[in-house]
Amino acid sequence: MAERYSPRAPAPVRLPARIADVALAAFTVVVVVAVALAAGVRNPWAGPIPLALFLGVLLLVRRRWPMTVLLLSVAAIFAYHLAYWSPAGWIWPVSAAYFTAAATSRVRWVAAIGVAQLVYSAIDARWIIGRNLTRYLIHTLGEGVLLAVLIAAGLAYAASRRAGDRLREADDRARAAEERLGIAREVHDIVAHTLAVVGVHLNVAADAIAEEPAEAAAALRLAKDVRNQAMHDLASLIGVLREGPTATVPQPDLDAIGKLVAEAQVTGLSVLLDEQGDRSTVPATAAVAVYRIVQEALANTLKHSGATEVSVTIAYRPHSVTVRILDDGHGHLDGGVGEGHGLMGMRERVRALGGTLTVGPAAAGFAVQAEIPVASSSP
Incomplete structure (x- = not known):
């Protein structure tokens, strides 16, 4: 019928x-x-x-x-x-x-x-x-x-x-799927970065606990601090889910990139941050995307590449933001088996903003580069 x-x-x-x-x-x-x-x-x-x-x-x-x-x-x-x-x-x-x-x-x-x-x-x-x-x-x-x-x-x-x-x-189904995808990206970025940093500190503590207990204790304290921050971020995200779409929570942006660099440096990785241009012209959505790209790239560097040095270059231009993360490791791609959730999440973030993402071996190691268009400041 x-x-x-x-x-x-x-x-x-x-x-x-x-x-x-x-x-x-x-x-x-x-x-x-x-x-x-x-x-x-x-x-x-x-x-x-x-x-x-x-x-x-x-x-x-x-x-x-x-x-x-x-x-x-x-x-x-x-x-x-x-x-x-x-x-x-x-x-x-x-x-x-x-x-x-x-x-x-x-x-x-x-x-x-x-x-x-x-x-x-x-x-x-x-x-x-x-x-x-x-x-x-x-x-x-x-x-x-x-x-x-x-x-x-x-x-x-x-x-x-x-x-x-x-x-x-x-x-409605498309919006719900998009929201689930966004939530999955946020959870992955938080958890992956936290596990990478905490894992490095635990390895340091395990190696030093017998001969240098003070260094081991410091590494454990740092791991605990990173873990607490991750728990706070996850609690904020879950709060948004419980309260509904009208709830808001501050998202990390360009101002928080320095903290990412500091956390990576504490693990023994040499990180050089170079910002070019005026960051105040970058809209909030692009700023969050840049933060998440740097976060994911540093997490993959710590977990997979075996790198000792990494440079983070962010160029703020009138029409675009370019972010490039270059390390001296042997490459990763989320474990070396192809595009995992982290790289997929980066591609989806950049694509949603109309930008491009390139990931792969570079002359000095491994590079992640994204170019995100922004509104022109000129009339």
């Missing part, structure tokens, strides 16, 4: 929709009364006006109870035609009710109600056959065509609503 749009549980109707319902109700009242007057009805209060008001009031709740509105509207038309002679049609006065009900999952019932109404109207107007067969055919076939158009329009509207819902769901 084909899937059809089914209204969700009743919810507060938005103001534009409520205004549209009021306008449609007023239009129905005016048209029904106008047609009655044009057809020669002398006393509109004796039938047409009460019918028009009743149909108009029903349209105010058509979104909440579409089938109920349709049934009551059709019943009112039957009562009107039984009580008063009228040249007015059977379908067009309740067009809005048919359209609304046809957009629900009960479209078959809507069609059955419409067909029953058309059959009755055809029988009721049989006296016209002897006088004007053409008029009779126009009367019956015209209302049949109108009913088909209203049901088709309701189905098309329901289909468009379903398509819109699917697009919104797809957008």
Whole structure:
């Protein structure tokens, strides 16, 4: 069975929709009364006006109870035609009710109600056959065509609503996947850097504990400090997840790169930081990306490359930021087995900002270089 749009549980109707319902109700009242007057009805209060008001009031709740509105509207038309002679049609006065009900999952019932109404109207107007067969055919076939158009329009509207819902769901899933990917990058960057630095300090402590206990104790204290900072960063990230998308937490930026360099230097790695240009022109998103790239590159250097020296060069230009991390090791690529989560995370960060990332062997060792475009400061 084909899937059809089914209204969700009743919810507060938005103001534009409520205004549209009021306008449609007023239009129905005016048209029904106008047609009655044009057809020669002398006393509109004796039938047409009460019918028009009743149909108009029903349209105010058509979104909440579409089938109920349709049934009551059709019943009112039957009562009107039984009580008063009228040249007015059977379908067009309740067009809005048919359209609304046809957009629900009960479209078959809507069609059955419409067909029953058309059959009755055809029988009721049989006296016209002897006088004007053409008029009779126009009367019956015209209302049949109108009913088909209203049901088709309701189905098309329901289909468009379903398509819109699917697009919104797809957008929601894409945003959720993007958020999960961002969270995974943050967790990886924090944990990978922490494990790399802590691992170096633990190795130092293990080697020195017998002969130089003071040096071993200092290495353990440094490892503990790095671990505590990582726990704080993870707690902040988890707090954001618990509190929802409106929660904010300060992200490390260019000012925190010096701390990364200091942590790497404490492990015995010689790190030279060279910043060129004015960092104040760099937007926050690019600043966080540069920090994470330096963090991941230094973590990989400590874990995999066997390097003793590394240079970090950051060039701030009017249209871009270039960051290059070059070490004298034998290369890494997240363990030497291909692109792991860290390198993938760097590529995704840079790509999201419209930049480029190159990673691979260099003349003096191994290099990571990213170029991230930024807004021009010139008008």
